[in-house]
Amino acid sequence: MAQQNLSQKLSDIYQCLLDKYGPQHWWPAESRFEMMTGAVLTQSAAWTNVEKAISRLKEAGLLSPEAIMKADEYTLAEAIRPSGYFNVKTRKLKALAAWLVAGYNGQADKLLPAETDALRQELLGVWGIGEETADSILLYACGKPVFVIDAYTRRIFSRLGLAERDAGYDRLQRLFTANLAAEAAVFNEYHALIVRHAKEHCRVKPVCQGCVLKNICGFN
């Protein structure tokens, strides 16, 4: 497929989703660190459950890197229990908090001047942070122009015939970064719209009736 055609198609999909759903106002959080925490807690979890876990962290006074570092594992795990995998996620939050405190004095704002690729490599070095979580933090907490690839993105764009079903993370990410202007605001909205659309029209068992993307990609 010609690159110009692909670029136009990706732009059309974006505009179509934006017209239908409007701005999604992501990421829903009161601070950068809350966004980072949410990025970990949402791993393989429903966002409604993550919201409960974040509320419990706030109530327990545990929504800061210092508090998470100091908290005993049982207390932290109990707070985030609704988000599932709470023992594993307890270790992940502690690793994230320790990294932020050690390298940035616990201040997420200090991540902003960092060079994007270098910061991404740092994040990937933190236990429990993989590519999607790192990119979510870069985009939503730091405002870097990084496109987030998740299960929804893979599912939708493979069904649209624009990506292989088993395409690797890097390959799928390049589909967007090579064909769209590197604007954090657009990447932010695009990913949020993909999630919004997937929840309504692109679940594991397809429910494509009324899907606004049909006219663009002509799939059934």
Place this chain on the structure above:
DNA sequence: GGCCAGGACACCA
């Protein structure tokens, strides 16, 4: 009662 949800890591061949 089963499926699914805004993944990542450990282990093994």
Place this chain on the structure above:
DNA sequence: TGGTGTCATGGC
């Protein structure tokens, strides 16, 4: 290097 198992709650 790729495939599989594990981690776990809550809504539908």
